[in-house]
Amino acid sequence: MSALATAVLSPAAVSSPLDAARLVVARDLKLAFRNREQIVQPLAFFAIVITLFPLATTAELSRLREIAPGALWVAAFLAALLALEFLFRDDSQDGTLEQYALSGQSLTWLILAKTATHWLLTGVPLALVSPLAAGALGVPWEATPGILAGIALGSFALSLVGAIGAALTLGVKRGGVLLSVLVLPLAVPVLIFGARATQLAIAGQSYVAALELLAAMAVLGVTLAPLAAAAAVRISLE
Amino acid sequence: MAWTWFHRLGSPPYVYRLAQRLTPWFAWSAGIILIGATFDALVLAPPDYQQGEGYRMLFIHAPSAWMSTMVYTTMAIAAAVGLIWRIKVAHAVAASCATLGATFTAATLATGMLWGKPMWGAYWVWDPRLTFELVLLFLYLGYIGLRASFDDVQRADRASAVLAIVGVIDVPLIHYSVVWWNSLHQPASVMKLGTPSIAPVMLIPLLAMFLGCTLYFAALLLTRLRGEILRRERAATWIREVLAS
Numbered sequence: 357m358s359a360l361a362t363a364v365l366s367p368a369a370v371s372s373p374l375d376a377a378r379l380v381v382a383r384d385l386k387l388a389f390r391n392r393e394q395i396v397q398p399l400a401f402f403a404i405v406i407t408l409f410p411l412a413t414t415a416e417l418s419r420l421r422e423i424a425p426g427a428l429w430v431a432a433f434l435a436a437l438l439a440l441e442f443l444f445r446d447d448s449q450d451g452t453l454e455q456y457a458l459s460g461q462s463l464t465w466l467i468l469a470k471t472a473t474h475w476l477l478t479g480v481p482l483a484l485v486s487p488l489a490a491g492a493l494g495v496p497w498e499a500t501p502g503i504l505a506g507i508a509l510g511s512f513a514l515s516l517v518g519a520i521g522a523a524l525t526l527g528v529k530r531g532g533v534l535l536s537v538l539v540l541p542l543a544v545p546v547l548i549f550g551a552r553a554t555q556l557a558i559a560g561q562s563y564v565a566a567l568e569l570l571a572a573m574a575v576l577g578v579t580l581a582p583l584a585a586a587a588a589v590r591i592s593l594e
Numbered sequence: 595m596a597w598t599w600f601h602r603l604g605s606p607p608y609v610y611r612l613a614q615r616l617t618p619w620f621a622w623s624a625g626i627i628l629i630g631a632t633f634d635a636l637v638l639a640p641p642d643y644q645q646g647e648g649y650r651m652l653f654i655h656a657p658s659a660w661m662s663t664m665v666y667t668t669m670a671i672a673a674a675v676g677l678i679w680r681i682k683v684a685h686a687v688a689a690s691c692a693t694l695g696a697t698f699t700a701a702t703l704a705t706g707m708l709w710g711k712p713m714w715g716a717y718w719v720w721d722p723r724l725t726f727e728l729v730l731l732f733l734y735l736g737y738i739g740l741r742a743s744f745d746d747v748q749r750a751d752r753a754s755a756v757l758a759i760v761g762v763i764d765v766p767l768i769h770y771s772v773v774w775w776n777s778l779h780q781p782a783s784v785m786k787l788g789t790p791s792i793a794p795v796m797l798i799p800l801l802a803m804f805l806g807c808t809l810y811f812a813a814l815l816l817t818r819l820r821g822e823i824l825r826r827e828r829a830a831t832w833i834r835e836v837l838a839s
Binding site for chain 2: 525529534587588591592
């Protein structure tokens with residue numbers, strides 16, 4: 357499979373970078389739907405962490421509602437972090453990443469495609485499930501659009517930042533804990549503004565400003581993170 | 595001809611000997627300035643009209659805070675130089691910076707907490723500047739952890755260099771956090787454009803502390819750099835000549 361990737365992706369076979377990205381997205385989606393652990397495991401983890409909050413604090417819905425934004429974001433953050441393991445690990449082990457680097461296409465671009473796919477497979481499902489989790493914590497249904505948009509945007513920014521960490525820890529044995537230590541400090545602003553947006557949405561106030569800041573961070577991530585991640589992938593291949 | 599001095603900075607034996615020659619100068623000047631400045635700061639400078647004697651924490655807190663970001667910037671620049679031009683000595687400089695920077699950051703947080711208790715009534719508040727300074731500490735720890743997790747020095751150098759460059763984003767966040775957010779922490783009084791908003795009797799010992807800390811850092815950095823070069827070049831023959839002499 358992986359040896360084919362060079363030939364399939366070579367500029368002679370695929371002239372436009374957009375087509376190359378589409379091939380990468382299609383391949384990653386196909387692999388993920390054939391082996392669904394990548395989609396299911398972070399969701400299950402998210403649900404379990406959310407369950408822990410009422411057990412560890414209080415079952416009273418009015419008090420749970422106060423901690424709901426924090427609980428949702430911490431749980432989503434940890435789940436997204438757990439999912440980062442899936443981003444490059446298999447492709448690094450079977451040599452696919454190396455073939456991408458050799459294919460003649462821009463590695464930065466291919467990594468952006470991979471990261472966006474990763475967000476589709478982990479961030480979007482998390483965002484879709486989060487209103488349900490919020491409901492379980494006593495949050496009214498009116499807050500759903502704000503929570504959905506906040507977690508969707510925030511997890512995109514987190515996937516992009518996380519791609520750097522995942523690429524840096526590629527050559528490291530048992531790099532899971534290290535990955536969290538690297539990514540969490542860089543992702544702190546995402547958590548701050550994401551939780552703020554959710555808080556405002558739950559309170560019924562306008563959360564647009566916080567969402568705009570999240571979107572700004574996602575834009576910054578789209579433009580810069582794939583460059584750093586591609587550099588890190590190349591270093592891991594040396 | 596003009597650039598030979600610069601090219602020589604890429605050579606480990608040359609840098610090792612240069613560091614060896616320069617270290618005493620930095621160390622002695624740092625020692626003298628720090629002793630003088632500490633005396634000036636703790637004895638000669640008058641108490642603050644509002645904070646009384648408690649404000650004297652400033653003379654340790656502000657220089658360590660300055661060092662914590664300055665060392666990170668130095669580390670990131672050295673890492674970028676090493677990554678772009680593949681200069682081994684630059685990577686050794688970045689590696690030597692990490693522990694020093696983490697220590698200065700920890701000192702900033704510790705002195706800030708001790709100062710915060712009498713002035714704000716709490717050791718820790720979740721204020722933007724404090725939070726980003728804590729994040730800086732985590733960045734240093736992540737950098738040290740990433741470096742330690744590779745067996746191969748070159749891969750450790752290059753991977754940690756990428757992390758150092760990415761993490762630079764935290765430095766302006768720390769600096770401008772007091773401007774962008776409503777903060778309990780006071781805004782800059784020295785590190786800003788225009789006249790410093792601090793009385794000369796307090797400013798002079800403070801600036802002397804800044805200078806002393808920077809020189810102290812330079813002396814420590816050069817010492818650590820020598821150790822780092824020795825470790826990396828342990829197979830080279832020039833090491834034996836250096837250690838024999």
